[in-house]
Amino acid sequence: xxxxxxxxxxxxxxxxxxxxxxxxxxxxxxxxxxxxxxxxxxxxxxxxxxxxxxxxxxxxxxxxxxxxxxxxxxxxxxxxxxxxxxxxxxxxxxxxxxxxxxxxxxxxxxxxxxxxxxxxxxxxxxxxxxxxxxxxxxxxxxxxxxxxxxxxxxxxxxxxxxxxxxxxxxxxxxxxxxxxxxxxxxxxxxxxxxxxxxxxxxxxxxxxxxxxxxxxxxxxxxxxxxxxxxxxxxxxxxxxxxxxxxxxxxxxxxxxxxxxxxxxxxxxxxxxxxxxxxxxxxxxxxxxxxxxxxxxxxxxxxxxxxxxxxxxxxxxxxxxxxxxxxxxxxxxxxxxxxxxxxxxxxxxxxxxxxxxxxxxxxxxxxxxxxxxxxxxxxxxxxxxxxxxxxxxxxxxxxxxxxxxxxxxxxxxxxx
Numbered sequence: 001x002x003x004x005x006x007x008x009x010x011x012x013x014x015x016x017x018x019x020x021x022x023x024x025x026x027x028x029x030x031x032x033x034x035x036x037x038x039x040x041x042x043x044x045x046x047x048x049x050x051x052x053x054x055x056x057x058x059x060x061x062x063x064x065x066x067x068x069x070x071x072x073x074x075x076x077x078x079x080x081x082x083x084x085x086x087x088x089x090x091x092x093x094x095x096x097x098x099x100x101x102x103x104x105x106x107x108x109x110x111x112x113x114x115x116x117x118x119x120x121x122x123x124x125x126x127x128x129x130x131x132x133x134x135x136x137x138x139x140x141x142x143x144x145x146x147x148x149x150x151x152x153x154x155x156x157x158x159x160x161x162x163x164x165x166x167x168x169x170x171x172x173x174x175x176x177x178x179x180x181x182x183x184x185x186x187x188x189x190x191x192x193x194x195x196x197x198x199x200x201x202x203x204x205x206x207x208x209x210x211x212x213x214x215x216x217x218x219x220x221x222x223x224x225x226x227x228x229x230x231x232x233x234x235x236x237x238x239x240x241x242x243x244x245x246x247x248x249x250x251x252x253x254x255x256x257x258x259x260x261x262x263x264x265x266x267x268x269x270x271x272x273x274x275x276x277x278x279x280x281x282x283x284x285x286x287x288x289x290x291x292x293x294x295x296x297x298x299x300x301x302x303x304x305x306x307x308x309x310x311x312x313x314x315x316x317x318x319x320x321x322x323x324x325x326x327x328x329x330x331x332x333x334x335x336x337x338x339x340x341x342x343x344x345x346x347x348x349x350x351x352x353x354x355x356x357x358x359x360x361x362x363x364x365x366x367x368x369x370x371x372x373x374x375x376x377x378x379x380x381x382x383x384x385x386x387x388x389x390x391x392x393x394x395x396x397x398x399x400x401x402x403x404x405x406x407x408x409x410x411x412x413x414x415x
Contacts, residue, residue, distance in 0.1 A: 032365025040391030103244035107231035122148025182214035187336030188344030
C-alpha cells in the first residue's frame with residue numbers, strides 16, 4: 001500500500017475529463033454546484049457503470065446459476081465475469097478465492113461466524129486495533145461472546161498511528177485471529193499491514209484485513225500481502241451498493257463451514273442431511289445482488305483504464321493541497337496526523353459542533369460527513385463527540401478544496 005503513494009502519476013491523465021464522467025458532480029445542491037467530499041462513506045459512480053446496470057435491467061435480467069434458457073445464461077455469464085475481474089484486480093491465486101458478499105460488513109461477519117465458530121474456544125484471543133470501524137469490532141464481539149474468546153486491542157498514538165511495539169506484545173499462543181483495518185476511515189491512517197501480517201504468521205496466526213478504505217485508492221496484491229482474508233465493498237470504489245468481496249485463501253475456505261443456508265450453496269438436500277456446493281458458491285446462499293455484480297464489472301474496467309497507481313498519486317496530491325489549505329485556518333484542528341495517510345481529513349472547529357459545521361457547509365453545496373464515522377472507540381480515544389470528515393477522491397479537484405476552505409471560514413463567521 002505504502003509504495004503506491006507517489007506524487008507523480010504514471011501516465012498523463014486529463015482529470016477534468018475523468019471528472020466529467022460522474023453525472024452527480026454536475027448537479028447543484030442548495031443553489032450551489034455540489035462539492036462531494038463524502039467518498040469514504042460512498043463514492044460516486046461514473047455514467048458507464050450506471051448505463052451497464054440499466055442495460056442489465058433492460059435486456060438481460062434473469063436469475064443466475066439456475067436456468068438453461070438464454071436470458072439466465074447471459075445473466076450468469078455477466079454476473080460471474082465480476083469474479084474473474086476481481087481475481088485479476090487483486091492478484092488472487094484462484095478464482096474460488098473470490099466470494100461474493102453484500103459488502104465489507106457481510107464479509108467480516110462471514111469469517112467471524114464461519115471460521116470463528118469452528119476455531120475459537122474459551123480463553124482464545126482476537127486482536128483488533130483501536131481504530132477499527134464498527135464492522136470490524138461487533139462481529140468479533142458477537143463470536144467472542146458465543147465462544148468465550150476475548151478481544152485484545154492494539155492502542156494508537158495521538159497522531160493516529162498504531163503502537164506496533166504493543167501489538168507485538170499482544171501476540172501470544174492464545175491469539176487465534178488478528179483483524180485490522182488497512183486504512184482508517186476516520187483518520188486516513190495507512191496501517192503497516194505487511195508487518196502486522198508477517199508478525200502474526202510467525203506465530204501461525206491468521207489475519208483478516210478490512211480493506212474497504214484501501215482498495216479504492218491504491219494497488220492491492222493479496223498474494224504479496226499474504227493475509228488469509230481481505231474484505232472490501234463495491235460502493236466505496238465507484239461501484240453499486242449492496243455488493244462486496246471476501247477474498248480468502250482457498251485452503252481455509254474449503255475447511256470452513258457455511259454460516260447461511262439456502263439456494264445455490266447446496267449440493268444435495270434431504271431431510272436427513274444437506275451437503276454443500278463447491279467454492280465459491282458454498283458461501284453464497286440465495287439470489288445474489290445480480291445487477292450490482294454486473295455493474296461492478298464495468299467499475300473494474302473503468303478503474304483499470306484510469307490506473308490505480310494514477311489514482312493513488314492524484315489523491316495524494318489533493319491530500320497535500322487540502323492539508324496545507326486547512327492548516328492555514330485558525331481554530332481548525334486536524335484529527336489524525338499520521339505520516340502515512342490516505343486522502344481523508346477529519347477536523348474540528350474550535351467552539352463549533354461538527355454536526356453544526358456540516359449543516360452550514362451543506363448550505364454551500366459542500367458534502368462532508370459528520371459524527372463518529374462508525375468508529376466510536378476512536379472518538380473515545382480523543383475524547384471528542386465526533387469530527388467533520390472530508391474524504392477526497394481522484395475526481396475532486398483543487399477548486400473543491402478551495403470551496404471547502406472558504407466554506408469552513410463561512411462556518412466560523414456564522415457562529
